[in-house]
Amino acid sequence: MDAPLRARVLVEAIPYVQRFSGRVVVVKYGGNALAGASGEDSVLQHFAEDVALMRAVRMLPVVVHGGGPQIGELMTRLGKIPEFHEGLRVTDAETLDIARMVLVGKVNRDIVGALNVQGALAVGCSGEDAGLITAAERDPALGFVGDVVAVDPTLVEHLVREGLVPVVATIGSDGAGQAYNINADTVAGAIAEAVGAEKLVFLTDVAGIRTDQGDPSSLLATTTADALDDLVASGAIGGGMVPKARACAHAVRHGVRSAHVLDGRVPHALLLELLSDEGVGTMVSAS
DSSP: OOHHHHHHHHHHHHHHHHHHTTOEEEEEEOHHHHHTSSOHHHHHHHHHHHHHHHHHTTOEEEEEEOOHHHHHHHHHHTTOOOOEETTEEOBOHHHHHHHHHHIIIIIHHHHHHHHHHTTOOEEEEETTGGGOEEEEESOGGGBSEEEEEEEOTHHHHHHHHTTOEEEEEOEEEOTTOOEEEEOHHHHHHHHHHHHTOSEEEEEESSSSOBSSTTOGGGBOSEEEHHHHHHHHHHTSSOTTHHHHHHHHHHHHHTTOSEEEEEETTSTTHHHHHHHSSSOSSEEEEOO
């Protein structure tokens, strides 16, 4: 990139930096974004660099992460066959232990470490900490898979006020202390609503939301909550994109200014979406 082009890029970013300074941006970093990349270390490094720059310009990132592929990988290594029911992982007591080990003990630590290396001082936690996420059993057939009942944002807000980046693993617990594995997309949306986030961003392994999953040219640059509902109802959005679409629609209807879905494997996709005119994924608004 020559010097004039670099200057134009920086000038283009100025109004966005000014607009989002002091605003909370919840970023859901999907396990698929990491597992779907050929070079996991470089992908995580690019993500960490983006978050560090966000902090440097006084944006307030909160990271929520998944880890489904990594859970499946450890289960296979331990000789346990993953079982799914209506697209959700059946989670018995042993699988829950594996999920907690992977999400809290591995993926969370990897993200925290990468952020700290880039100077965005991060603190890892899970929904079990300080009553952050209260959960309840979703379906007895699924075992220890939970739904979000309530979010107490006190811990996250305290960390943000101290200039730290919270990194949240999506394990919650009920009033009796029973832990549950919760869909990370749902948790990200619930936390974004609870903290009054300016934006909710999903980094995944697809370029954004399409009206036809098999046609890359059907990618939507912008859409609305009502349009997402229609796409889900018609079956045009399916599989793992459904909870993302629902979380986006719910969030923008409950105070979050906009939600975004983009390919986290693209270097610096987060900055390109937040700080440029064109963006690189799908932006969802309330109307």
